[in-house]
Amino acid sequence: MPVVVDLRSDTVTRPTPAMRAAIAEAEVGDDAYGEDPTVKALEAEVAELLGHEAALFTPTGSMANQIAIQLLVDPGEELLVDSEAHVVTHEVGAAAVIGGISTRTWPSQGGQLDADLVAAQLRPDGYHAVATRAVGVEQTHNRSGGVVLPLDELRRLRDITSQAGVALHCDGARIWHAHIADGVPLIEYGRLFDTVSVCLSKGLGAPAGSLVIASADRIARARTLRKRMGGTMRQAGILAAAGQHALRHHLAGLADDHARARRLAEALSGFGVVDPARVRTNIVPLDLTKSAADAATLAAGAAEHWLLVSVLGPRFARLVTHHDVDDAGVEHAITVLAGVLGR
Numbered sequence: 111m112p113v114v115v116d117l118r119s120d121t122v123t124r125p126t127p128a129m130r131a132a133i134a135e136a137e138v139g140d141d142a143y144g145e146d147p148t149v150k151a152l153e154a155e156v157a158e159l160l161g162h163e164a165a166l167f168t169p170t171g172s173m174a175n176q177i178a179i180q181l182l183v184d185p186g187e188e189l190l191v192d193s194e195a196h197v198v199t200h201e202v203g204a205a206a207v208i209g210g211i212s213t214r215t216w217p218s219q220g221g222q223l224d225a226d227l228v229a230a231q232l233r234p235d236g237y238h239a240v241a242t243r244a245v246g247v248e249q250t251h252n253r254s255g256g257v258v259l260p261l262d263e264l265r266r267l268r269d270i271t272s273q274a275g276v277a278l279h280c281d282g283a284r285i286w287h288a289h290i291a292d293g294v295p296l297i298e299y300g301r302l303f304d305t306v307s308v309c310l311s312k313g314l315g316a317p318a319g320s321l322v323i324a325s326a327d328r329i330a331r332a333r334t335l336r337k338r339m340g341g342t343m344r345q346a347g348i349l350a351a352a353g354q355h356a357l358r359h360h361l362a363g364l365a366d367d368h369a370r371a372r373r374l375a376e377a378l379s380g381f382g383v384v385d386p387a388r389v390r391t392n393i394v395p396l397d398l399t400k401s402a403a404d405a406a407t408l409a410a411g412a413a414e415h416w417l418l419v420s421v422l423g424p425r426f427a428r429l430v431t432h433h434d435v436d437d438a439g440v441e442h443a444i445t446v447l448a449g450v451l452g453r
């Protein structure tokens with residue numbers, strides 16, 4: 111049977127033999143009692159990486175985001191985010207349903223951040239106004255194709271929000287990719303935000319697990335919020351060990367994923383579906399508005415040749431490189447996609 115090249119997402123990776131060995135050897139305990147040494151070690155390690163006092167391990171990135179948002183915004187108050195942000199497009203209304211939080215969006219600028227545009231939308235607390243309590247940004251920006259938000263603009267946004275007394279959250283599911291692409295130390299990003307969420311199961315290749323990072327006080331409250339959402343696990347060191355292994359052994363390799371995404375983008379740019387200059391990390395968005403094939407046709411044509419791609423809209427498809435795709439897989443993808451796009 112031919113090998114499937116799965117470019118749908120960087121979540122499809124399987125644990126490597128070395129990661130499985132780390133999982134097998136993990137020291138564990140009941141984390142609900144605070145007795146899992148591997149979870150505690152991972153939390154301390156990630157908090158330090160991002161320059162914060164504490165961190166909390168969660169089953170998913172969505173839960174990490176929702177905990178962070180609830181830490182910053184009370185029911186009936188407002189979170190302001192980009193209109194294409196994961197928290198408003200892919201978390202099935204959790205902020206409203208679980209947190210009682212009102213969300214408002216600024217029109218997405220292709221994932222680019224314009225601090226002045228955000229500043230103009232902040233709504234002060236006042237009579238009959240929903241108070242903006244937090245702003246959320248996404249690093250890297252998923253639906254815009256792994257766009258990296260520049261450190262300078264993030265600093266400007268931090269100044270603006272601090273002056274307004276508004277908190278700042280970073281959905282850092284792929285903050286690792288930004289760190290590798292721009293060479294910005296994780297701590298430089300981390301210290302700009304009141305809360306950060308990170309995923310270990312995206313590019314880093316762990317089977318599951320995310321963290322919320324914040325001050326010690328906030329993480330103490332986060333523990334209760336996690337419990338309320340049913341996210342407290344027991345011998346979760348099994349998963350934390352995979353995360354520790356991923357951080358040690360898979361972080362630097364993200365540079366290879368970025369190079370492969372760039373290769374895909376360059377090879378497909380002749381079909382007018384992607385601008386390679388915009389592909390800086392591991393996501394290649396395909397804009398099929400001017401192509402003969404729509405997204406479903408492209409995906410079906412690819413699948414005939416054991417290549418899987420994501421359909422995100424009628425004329426919007428996406429390729430994502432990751433740990434389980436090598437150079438040969440990328441060359442196969444180029445051949446197959448060129449065949450379908452060139453029809």
Ligand SMILES: *Cc1c(COP(=O)(O)O)cnc(C)c1O
Nearest residue numbers: 170171172173196248252281283
């Ligand atoms: C994947 C992702 C998340 C979290 O997703 P889960 O599937 O809940 O782990 C959050 N934000 C962004 C930008 C993501 O891509």
